[in-house]
Each structure stands twice: as structure tokens, then as C-alpha cells.
Amino acid sequence: MSAEPTGPRGLGGAIPLGPGMPARPPAPEPLTAPRPAAVPEHVAESQEAVRLPAAPVDPDARLPAGFAKLSVQRAYGEPGQDAFWLTGHSGELESRLDSEYTRLRPDDLVLHNLRPGSSMPPSEILLGLAEWSQGQDPLVRWINVLRARHGTELQLVVWDDTDYDIPWELLHLTGHQENGLVSGILGALVTVVRWTTVREAGTTPFGAPASCSGQVLGYYAEQMRRDVEVFQEYVHRAHIGTPRTFLTELTRPDLGAGLVYMGCHAEYGDRAHEVRIASVSWSDLNRQAMPALRGGSTLVCLNACESGRLFDNRGRGENALRGFAELFLRKGAGGCIATSGKVGDDIAHLLIRELVGRVCADPDLPVARALREFRASAVARLPDPLTWLDVGSRAYTERQQEILLVLYSFMFLYFGHPLTTLRLRVRAQEVRA
Incomplete structure (x- = not known):
């Protein structure tokens, strides 16, 4: 359009x-430089230093x-x-x-x-x-x-x-x-x-990339407990059912998690009180201390519907966007993967298995690059060009499902430095007698 x-x-x-920050309007045409003013031969010099006002500096210029x-x-x-x-x-x-x-x-x-x-x-x-x-x-x-x-x-x-x-x-x-x-x-x-602007932290994705490493801390809703299988090769602290013990783990400064994973449902709304994840409101999660994330060496992955969407918090008197990705970044996460829409549980499980598999297969491959390859693989499965099909036909229905899987793949968004990596601690192999 x-x-x-x-x-x-x-x-x-x-x-x-x-x-x-406001977008910069188009630059005006340059003006003709003024002629230099004549300087008198004798000019009184000030003996005191003159303090100039601070000039705004864009750290990402x-x-x-x-x-x-x-x-x-x-x-x-x-x-x-x-x-x-x-x-x-x-x-x-x-x-x-x-x-x-x-x-x-x-x-x-x-x-x-x-x-x-x-x-x-x-x-x-x-x-x-x-x-x-x-x-x-x-x-x-x-x-x-x-x-x-x-x-x-x-x-x-x-x-x-x-x-x-x-x-x-x-x-x-x-x-x-x-x-x-x-x-x-x-x-x-x-x-x-x-x-997105992370106000209190003042962080940007243009500094040093994070090297996320350590064990997996996971929370899984009952209907998504299959996601535990994705991390069976790695040291993994799994919490299933209630999120209470999982949130308690985030208060431990010595947790040593390279990945914090949540496989659950989330709800989105236009106001803070309508936004929830794992039945926990955004406000309650915002009050939660998370020293386990400090240091920027932990990646957060939210396999939860619409967890990557942001809401305008004007209703609470602040000119700012809030959301779960913004919250975890503000509390110190080295990056955050979240979704921009609703993905069915079965499909979400298959997609997250493929995505996590790509991210973890090569610890030196940046998370963002793995996500690009994940999307490219989905696009490659589409016929090119998309042919015209009769609406209501079996072929049309199958084609819609193929396209839906591609769009689901693009719902996974990554917030963070483009070169951030993830290295999970591998579980020790059991030695049989």
C-alpha cells in the first residue's frame, strides 16, 4: 500500500x-556564512573562566x-x-x-x-x-x-x-x-x-556485546512443559506450574544463568494492568528484584504470546513505552527474545526447538545471526512465486498454513546487541558401570 x-x-x-527522542525534521538549506566581524586592537580579557552550557551529545552518533x-x-x-x-x-x-x-x-x-x-x-x-x-x-x-x-x-x-x-x-x-x-x-x-529506549538503565545496543554463559533457568506452564526437552543436554533448573519459585531464583546474585527461559502464556493490553505473563502482572514483575540478571551475561527468552509488544504508559503519567522485553533489559539482561503475536502451543514448541537448536549449536554464532538463519530457513520453504489459488480449495488451505508458519517465524524478535552470543553449560555425561 x-x-x-x-x-x-x-x-x-x-x-x-x-x-x-523526537525524530529530527529535514535539515534546512544551509545559510550563507556571515562575514567575520572586525576585532578591535585592544580587547579586555576576562580573568575568570566562563562556564558554557552543556551541549547534548548523541552517544550513538x-x-x-x-x-x-x-x-x-x-x-x-x-x-x-x-x-x-x-x-x-x-x-x-x-x-x-x-x-x-x-x-x-x-x-x-x-x-x-x-x-x-x-x-x-x-x-x-x-x-x-x-x-x-x-x-x-x-x-x-x-x-x-x-x-x-x-x-x-x-x-x-x-x-x-x-x-x-x-x-x-x-x-x-x-x-x-x-x-x-x-x-x-x-x-x-x-x-x-x-x-527501544530503556530509560532508567540508559543502555544501548552499540556498546560491547554480551557473552551470555552458564546454566538454564526455566519456567514452564503445565501445558508447555514439553519445552523442557529442548534443554535436556544442558545444566537446567526447571520450574513447572507456579512461577513463584522461579521468580525467587531471580533474586540470587550468584545464580549463574546464561539463559532465563519462560514457556507460558502472556496477555497484552493497552494499559499496564492488562499486561501479564504466567499470570503475573507487568507491575508485579516490575517490582521484582532480579540481581541474577545484573552484569549483562544472561539472555532472556520469552516463548509467550505477544511478550514482545510494548504499551504506552501515559495512563500512569509517564511518557514512556513499557513491556516485558524493556523490563528485562532494564533489569540487566544481556538480550531478550520475545514474540510479537500469538503462536499456538504445538507450533511454538516446534519453532522454539529449532530456534534454540540454532542458537546453541554454535556458541560463537551471534544470537541475532542465528535468528536470521532461522527466518531464512522458513522463507526458503515457501514456493516462489506464490501462485494464485482458488479460495476454499484444499491447496489454498494448505498454502495458508505454509505462509502462517513463515509469519510465525518472524514473530520472534530479538532485543539486544547484534553480536551477543550464548554458551550454555553442558550436562556431564553419566558414566555407566
Whole structure:
């Protein structure tokens, strides 16, 4: 869907506001430099040092080689129209992205629309995202410039300070034969990580990567206890049923967990009191001390529906986004995997087995890279091109299921440094007499 020009000439003069830092409007034309003023021969010199006001400094203005930052900021315009600004940079002045106009939120294309009993066919979301991508030409061109320059070493950080749930990983990229660029889906071609402003901690995904290592601390709802099997090769402290003892473990500074895993159900709402995981409210979890996460050497994985979604906490008087990924990062986690929609228990078990298997198979492989390979494997199972099928036919139903599995794979989001790794402690082999 092509986006209408909005913003200064569209959405009634929309201005970027919201939980994150405001997006920078297009730079004005440079002014002619003023002529130097004549300096008198005799100038009285002050004997006291003059204190200058502090100048704001963007700690992420200079990015590591191969890194790029896409900032997504909310914009407010006419009532009832949610919009956003995009800016992007890679530390190279010639490779910048600045939205001239705001863009409208693509409500129909968010992945949490894929709910049980929903009338939205998965193919409509996939094809709709392809059409929507055609209207994001400046963004696609910017990413392609970076792809041509850095190849598979490109690390894209999507710093999204909106609660719009836009599936950026499903942006469709065009190919360019001369530059050796293939067309395809962003999250399967480029290492993409998520981030949002973590206010109290002040952390960013551009410092040193985390090296998460140690045992597994897991919580499993009764109906998801099969997930325990995923970690049978590793030292594992499993808690099944009530989350109380699991949360108590997080208060131990000496826990030594490389991975904190939760396989359970979660609930999302527009207000803090509506957001829960394992029957624990976001507020209760927010009050929980978690010294076990301090030091940034623990990865958190939330195999729980909609656990990766953020909510606007204005109802409690703060201009900030909150959520479970933000909460665990703020409390010290080295990274967090969470989901942006609802995944059925059986499918979630199969997907998490494959994902965790990829992450753990090579301890030197960054988590974000393993997730990219996980998505690419899912996309490779789709027929190309998608052929037209009669609605209601058996082939049509089977095709919808194939597409649904691909979209489920893209629901798993990773928040953290692109080069963070995970090394789990292997269980000692039993010696038989």
C-alpha cells in the first residue's frame, strides 16, 4: 500500500513526539556564512573562566563499522491518524535516511492480527506487506546502499519508540543485479535486531556485546512443559506450574544463568494492568528484584504470546513505552527474545526447538545471526512465486498454513546487541558401570 505524503505537508503539520527522542525534521538549506566581524586592537580579557552550557551529545552518533540504526518515532497530526517518522544512519555521512514526510501506521498488517479464529488470511498479510514495502522506497534504497557496502556483515538495529507493532523484519527489499543484491525479505537477508529506549538503565545496543554463559533457568506452564526437552543436554533448573519459585531464583546474585527461559502464556493490553505473563502482572514483575540478571551475561527468552509488544504508559503519567522485553533489559539482561503475536502451543514448541537448536549449536554464532538463519530457513520453504489459488480449495488451505508458519517465524524478535552470543553449560555425561 503506497503511503500518502504526510507530515509537514500532509498530516496537518504533524510533529514527532512520543516515548523516544523526537525524530529530527529535514535539515534546512544551509545559510550563507556571515562575514567575520572586525576585532578591535585592544580587547579586555576576562580573568575568570566562563562556564558554557552543556551541549547534548548523541552517544550513538558514531556506530561501529557495519552497524546501522533505523529510528522509528511517533508523530502526532490529525486526530485518529497514527503516524511515524523514520531516520537512519550508519556513521557514514553519505548514508543517511531522513523522512521528508510522516508515514501512516499499517494497522492491517501487524502480526498480532493472526489470532485463532481470525478472518485475516495469512497470505493477505504477506502480500499486503509486499505492497506496503513499495511505498517505503527511500527506506528500501537506504538499506540496499548498506547491503551493497557491507554485504552479509551488515547489522541493522531497528530502534522503535512506538507501540505500532510494525513488522520491520518483513519489509520486502528489491534486488540490484549490478551490486549483487538479491530481492527478498529483510529479516531473512540482513541481521536485524530490535531496541527501544530503556530509560532508567540508559543502555544501548552499540556498546560491547554480551557473552551470555552458564546454566538454564526455566519456567514452564503445565501445558508447555514439553519445552523442557529442548534443554535436556544442558545444566537446567526447571520450574513447572507456579512461577513463584522461579521468580525467587531471580533474586540470587550468584545464580549463574546464561539463559532465563519462560514457556507460558502472556496477555497484552493497552494499559499496564492488562499486561501479564504466567499470570503475573507487568507491575508485579516490575517490582521484582532480579540481581541474577545484573552484569549483562544472561539472555532472556520469552516463548509467550505477544511478550514482545510494548504499551504506552501515559495512563500512569509517564511518557514512556513499557513491556516485558524493556523490563528485562532494564533489569540487566544481556538480550531478550520475545514474540510479537500469538503462536499456538504445538507450533511454538516446534519453532522454539529449532530456534534454540540454532542458537546453541554454535556458541560463537551471534544470537541475532542465528535468528536470521532461522527466518531464512522458513522463507526458503515457501514456493516462489506464490501462485494464485482458488479460495476454499484444499491447496489454498494448505498454502495458508505454509505462509502462517513463515509469519510465525518472524514473530520472534530479538532485543539486544547484534553480536551477543550464548554458551550454555553442558550436562556431564553419566558414566555407566
